[in-house]
Amino acid sequence: MNSQSSRGLFQAVLLGMYFGFATYIASAQPVSENLTAQVDQIVAAHQGKVALYAEALATHQVLAVHADVPVQTASVIKLAMLYEALEEIRAGKARWDEPIVLKKEDQVGGSGILQFLDAPLTLTLRDVLTLMIDLSDNTATNLMIDRFDVASVNTRMESIGLPNTHLYKKIFKPSTEPMPADQPKFGLGKTTAHEMASLITRFSRCELSSGAPTASDLSLCSTAVEMLQHQFYRDAIPRYLESLDSSEHGTAIANKTGSLNAVRNDVALIGTKKGLLVLSVFTYDNVDQSWQSDNSAELMMGRLAKTIIQSWAPDGLSPDTLKQVPATR
Structure with missing residues (x-):
């Protein structure tokens, strides 16, 4: 790329950052001007x-x-937990049908149904993951964090090239580990x-x-x-x-x-x-x-x-x- 082209590209990037709207990455097929305008x-x-x-x-x-x-994930970070679960099952370290016991002290508020059920209650790993995804169940998510742990999820995300995707802690529970400096800004997770x-x-x-x-x-x-x-x-x-x-x-x-x-x-x-x-x-x-x-x-x-x-x-x-x-x- 010659210096004139480099300056042009640099100026285009700056303009995109300045105006704050769409930046269109090079594609196999160009994105129509009509779509970008809309x-x-x-x-x-x-x-x-x-x-x-x-x-x-x-x-x-x-x-x-x-x-x-980087943005706040809210419950979208639960996708990272699901991915980690698949990797663990694939490696033979977990099973869809393994029992997960819900105890009274595990129940937390917010989204989900497990907080309203009688405990103790035994579910399968697949049951808990389904509730975590389909109803965004916070109690189910915490059960999965207990099962797979925060560090494993974050290590996995880094290993697949997602350095900005990070799970911080359980939901509505105090952290048992020191939190990164940016945790107050992002809450449950960032991506x-x-x-x-x-x-x-x-x-x-x-x-x-x-x-x-x-x-x-x-x-x-x-x-x-x-x-x-x-x-x-x-x-x-x-x-x-x-x-x-x-x-x-x-x-x-x-x-x-x-x-x-x-x-x-x-x-x-x-x-x-x-x-x-x-x-x-x-x-x-x-x-x-x-x-x-x-x-x-x-x-x-x-x-x-x-x-x-x-x-x-x-x-x-x-x-x-x-x-x-x-x-x-």
Whole structure:
């Protein structure tokens, strides 16, 4: 690259940082100017901050907005725990059917159902992971932290090239270890839109460890994607994409949400007739901190998802695409 080209690239990056909206990473196919303009308009109108990473896995079209800025995960960090569980099962250190005992002192508030059940109660590892993902159950999450521990999750994230994806502690429980200096800023966990998109893509491609996935690996990944398909919270990315009852007709969206008063996040695999799409959206410092179904951040994420799908996959969604594990690399 000559010096003039280098200066031009540098100036373009600076302009992108200055104006604060979309930065579009080089893709196999260019992103249309119409789509970038629509996304910029939606992001600019939102009363809060937005980080986004979207990719069409078949064509490698990429759309990014502040995609490498560290953000609060809220419950989206539970994807990292699910990934660690798959690696442990794969290594023979855990089993889907192993018993996990819920005790009274394990029960914590917030999202989930386990806090309301009589304890002690014995569940399977698969039961607990399902509750952690589908209902974002905080008690289930803490049980999984007891089972696999924080350090293992963070070491795993670093080993797969996600240095900004970090789980800090149990939910609503004091930490038993010294906390990093940035923990008060991020709370339960931190990540970037790009890194979390990379993590959920690993489930679709069945990238657990080095080497091609085995038949056993594919079964693990299929189970994880099915858990994500059963996600209860569907007011963000899925909001405008599915018109039929997904509990009866099946869903083309496998997602994990995370919410705090000023935070609304959603990360999803979306099966379309054009292939698999990944969409990772994090919003924070939101003015609307309501917990109603029409929260403005969730409405905005729904509009972003609809806009991107209409551009990249106008033929519509396809639940069958999610069954094709591993997806196209």
